[in-house]
Amino acid sequence: MNVFNQFREKIQAALEDLARRQGWPDGLPFDRVTVEPPRDLSHGDISTNAAMLLAKPVGTNPRAIAAPLAEALARLPEVESAEVAGPGFINLRLAASVWLAEVAAILSEGTAYGSSTTGEGRRVNVEYVSANPTGPLHAAHARGAVFGDALAALLKKAGFTVTREYYINDAGAQVETLARSTHLRYREALGEDIGAIPEGHYPGEYLKDVGQAIAESDGDRWVGKPESEWLEVFRARAVELMMTEVKRDLLAMGIQFDTFSSERALVEAGAVQRAFDTLDGRGLVYTGVLEPPKGKTPDDWEPRPQLLFKASEFGDDVDRPLKKSDGSWTYFANDIAYHLDKFLRGSPELIDVLGADHGGYVKRMKAAVTAISGGEGSLDVKLCQLVHLFDGGKPVRMSKRAGTFVTLRDVIDSVGSDSVRFIMLTRRNDQTLEFDYQKVQEQSRDNPVFYVQYAHARATSVIRHAGEALPGHDLSDAALAKVSLGSLTDPDELGLIRLLAGWPRLVESAADAHEPHRVAFYLGEVAAAFHSLWNKGKDEAHLRFILPDDTATTLARMALVRATATVIASGLGVMGVQPVEELRE
RNA sequence: GUCCUCGUAGCUCAGUUGGAUAGAGCGACGGUUUCCUAAACCGUAGGUCGCAGGUUCGAGUCCUGCCGGGGACGCCA
Incomplete structure (x- = not known):
């Protein structure tokens, strides 16, 4: 409660x-x-x-x-x-009894404590990662992935019905480039010397495996054939294999999606046309000529009549094109169809987690969601700022062109999923974040992952010791939930309890604001209060958690210790981090 | 040029959707260990919340305009 x-x-x-x-x-x-x-x-x-x-x-x-x-x-x-x-x-x-009752509530509810019903089961669709299927996930994707996943978990804890969704951009020119690049690697796998990868292709080594796989299954039947014959096949195979890889990397971080939506499938099903018809039916589409962008006119600019969506009627700065000059849909048009699809699948509340470089896209997409849902749907776009990688204080240089970019898998393999997940939430999403390989593995106050985990491990350790000091006493949560807590009277003990009792409130406000980082900061506070209390027992022996001569007080304190560990575990659960029982090596 | 975003202690950052005397960590300085894990804790110093207006009982928070960092800007996704 x-x-x-x-x-x-x-x-x-x-x-x-x-x-x-x-x-x-x-x-x-x-x-x-x-x-x-x-x-x-x-x-x-x-x-x-x-x-x-x-x-x-x-x-x-x-x-x-x-x-x-x-x-x-x-x-x-x-x-x-x-x-x-x-x-x-x-x-x-x-009255102290109000707070003490919360300790018992934490122990009987376990890590479910903090769950709320404010969401009232309302359906929210959280779309995140949605990286192009043209290569493996790199380190920069980690932030959006962790943020989106934690946000989804947070909303779930706050009582929303959440769909975790990944949008596969498999319809544009980039996946055709992928197909051509894969074809090169395929020929290479069949023994051909392809030389340097030509301009306009993806040079990454990771496509060798894909080329190899196709060579093994299909033999040389695509050699020397015109592109029109193999492009589709290579595109489909390459996307499929890339997505398998992406899913595997995400799983290594404990991330699983409910839905994968294919842009291509939407287009082929006529969803874009239907979205267009919806807008057109509301009189929100017209043919017009846009002004060239001020200050940065493209060299090849020429005024051209285009099919435009009246985005400016919904808060955007200008109206936005729906069709390219060759008559095909723009990415924006496809994306409108996609958001309509999400809405029609039953989620009035949509959240997109995007990179900060998509900032210029937010207004038009919000406008589109409002327009296409007839005002029934809402969109919140969470922009994630850059992650700067460091190794012992030295910046890690990355270049996509030189092929020296760090993959998500590299990062997970070297520091572990839990550290990645925790650190990614130690900044607000719209602040740039520094990620230092060395620091996140340090065992010091400086490393927030360690600091919080240490509090949990320390709590576990104290309970273990109490079991030895009080043989024959039941120290299970169920038993501790019934213990008399009247001896918890120290201001710092009550302060910790008040903090723990604030967990449900924090869940609600963080979910409401779509800000999962608050959980990380909150856990830092809980850990600090707990470490502080532990150390207070050094100065004042009567405040030690375990008092062999005072069973009643010891049991009450064990209840508090377990409650602390439980709230930490509950919070880590939202972050997707496993609480540790022991830090000793 | 337009739009978005950030600007808070020397450094890195929080700040409970507008509340009371703005908080942490690091760094600096000074302490704490025969004792439940010192891998930690306590104390001191450190602020014109970028600047200037406005809104009101009340502004770090909302509005306007500047300054500075980052990002975006028709047929890329």
Whole structure:
């Protein structure tokens, strides 16, 4: 149970009661009242801005609302004190039993603790990775992959019904280049000397395997034949084999998709035409001539009538072309069809996770989603900034042309999936991120993966020791959930408990904001509070977790220790990271 | 030229969708170990939240305009 939501209801009830008795006007914005922990813990456990928010619409001053409201709240059995402070905040101090009950709740719910129903089962489609099937995933893809996957997990925990989706761009010129490059490697596999890979082809060594595979299965039947005969075959085979590779690499990071959508399949099924007809039917398509882009006019620019979508009616800067001059659909047109497809498959809420270089694309796609769904659908685009790779502080140089780019597989193989996943979430998605091979493997405070894992391992270790110190006692979560927790009275113990009790609230707000990185920062806080408490036992022996002469207190503390480990495990679960039991080598 | 995005301590970054005296880590300085994992912890110093206006009870957060970094800009995907 989310303590803050629980009190939101109580506060709203008190407000409604007050409104009745004092004859306040109808339609007051009670739903905008915040119920949150104050920044400064000395202000109490829960703070609400109700009085300040309502003063104006009620037509009085904040204090005139705060005083009777505080009085009413103070009468609640769970509330120890209610004070009016500052410009009109009401600070509540809750009975310790409220917090202690959360410890028991964590132990009985396990890592499911923090799950919420705010999503109300609403369907969300999260599209991420969606790398072109023209080569293996490289390190830069890791960020979007981890971000999207964690966001999907977070939304699921917050009660949404989530579809994880990958869009295969298998329809454009790039996959034809892939097919031609593969054909070269195929000839090479059959013993031909192909020399240097010509300009306009993908030089990567990874295509040798694909060429080899086709040589083995098909023999020399595609040698010396015109391109028109083999292009389709090579395209399809190469894409298929590349996607197999991509899926395998993603699986190595624990990432699995519910749906893979093929751009080509959509086009062939006539989905683009249908999307176009939908827009056309709403009068949102016309033939017109675009102005050349200011400041950077292409050399070969010439004004040309084109089929345009009225994106500017939905917040975009200009209208956008749907057809190329050769009459084929633009990528944008295909993408509109794809988003309509996602919408029609039952997800009104769409999320695209893209690289930051797609920033210029956001407005038009949002406009398109609004237009094509008749305002029923919404799109949020999360742009992931670059990842800079370092090795012991030295930048790792990458060049696609020189073929020296680092693959996702390289990174996973050298530092492990868990480290990659955690580090990728230690920055907001729109900030550039530094990833240092050495640092993520360090066992120091400097390495957030280690720091959080250490807290979990330390908790496990303490429980193990307690088992030796208190033989014959049941230290299972089920047993600890029933233990009397009255001896948890130290301010730092209660502080840790309050932090743990904030997990459900964090899940809700992070899911709402589509910001999974908050989980990583939160776990850092939990770990810090736990390490701090552990060390406090060094200075003050009575605060040690295990007190051989005081079984009752030890059991209560074991409950807290297990609750801490459980919340950490719950958070790591959202991040897709495995909690470790032991760090000793 | 237009649009997007970022700008917070010496460095790297958070900041609870507008709340109270802006927080962490690193680095610096000073402490803590016969004891549950010192792979850690505690304390001190460090700020014109890029600049200037505006909105309101209240702005790091929202609006406008500048400055600076990054990105995008018709038939690439």
